[in-house]
Amino acid sequence: MKLSGGVEWALHCCVVLTTATQPVPAARLAELHDVSASYLAKQLQALSRAGLVTSVQGKAGGYVLTRAPELITILDVVAAVDGAQPTFVCTEIRQRGPLGASQEACTRPCPIARAMAGADAAWRAALQAVSIADLAAGVDEDYGPTALAGIRGWLSGPRDSDTAAAERR
Amino acid sequence: MKLSGGVEWALHCCVVLTTATQPVPAARLAELHDVSASYLAKQLQALSRAGLVTSVQGKAGGYVLTRAPELITILDVVAAVDGAQPTFVCTEIRQRGPLGASQEACTRPCPIARAMAGADAAWRAALQAVSIADLAAGVDEDYGPTALAGIRGWLSGPRDSDTAAAERR
DNA sequence: CGAACTCGGATACTTCTTGTCCGAGACAAT
């Protein structure tokens, strides 16, 4: 019962994208977080497929949030990266074996499945109650507004190509 | 984010053990549920290691619940089989990269980890609220008391060895 | 005392997650 590690990366990226005004390339997000650029690309593709971000190709391309941060919940990100499958899948073993219940008698899920579904719903509800905007507000609360402002400036700073060009001079 | 499949087997076994008055061998539980005996043994060993059941060796051996079903929660079984590790592990990527926060500034978990921990707590609370006794009561509610009574009779029925001896005559 | 039955841990196999790579497409500058 472990959540995919890419979820953490994706959430951090969403918070960072909150501050951006231009498309941010995956490579830059990877550099900011000091993680594998190749693998982070995979997570961003998942977000794109789920419709949480849009990808802009070309020279000044990158990723942009499609909606306001208040309208993106943690659950959306988790479902996009980790999959929307439930945590527990009932294999209906009550119908198997010598004393298995007949299929007609199994009109509702078995007690175990019901309890598991309830716990799953509670988990999802907690995740849905927190939006990306809430997370950004939490960062401001912890470190002050300067933190995200600093990231904002770093993001709009010189690109690798520009830096390389400047070095050449 | 998928729960280990063995959890379902272990829960069903616990409910069945509720009705038993004598130790039940793993092979018999496997036959009742029509699942792999070798693999089910692994789950029962996990329950034994966690102290939820005790193992009795020898000819009339098997597994027995250590406490009353009311005192065993689903969370206990999940933790025993699937592990007690949290669903989300924060790798502190906020401290990494060119704009990483200093370690002194990170006195409390980051907002993402806080939200995830809250959801995890909600999930665990829901699992802890349901006991094995509640599950057994749910079975009675769905199928009537005859179902568990039938299993009880089947469990105390002839053993494989006795059956084989009867066949030989 | 012997024999049969039980659990327990050590051992292969399969599946999923993780991690990486290169090609197709698009924008910008020339």
Place this chain on the structure above:
DNA sequence: ATTGTCTCGGACAAGAAGTATCCGAGTTCG
């Protein structure tokens, strides 16, 4: 309009974890 460079997107391996199985150590009963 064309060229070049930068971007994403999906296809391609490596590793870890879960799944499934077996045989030996120990115990109980006849």
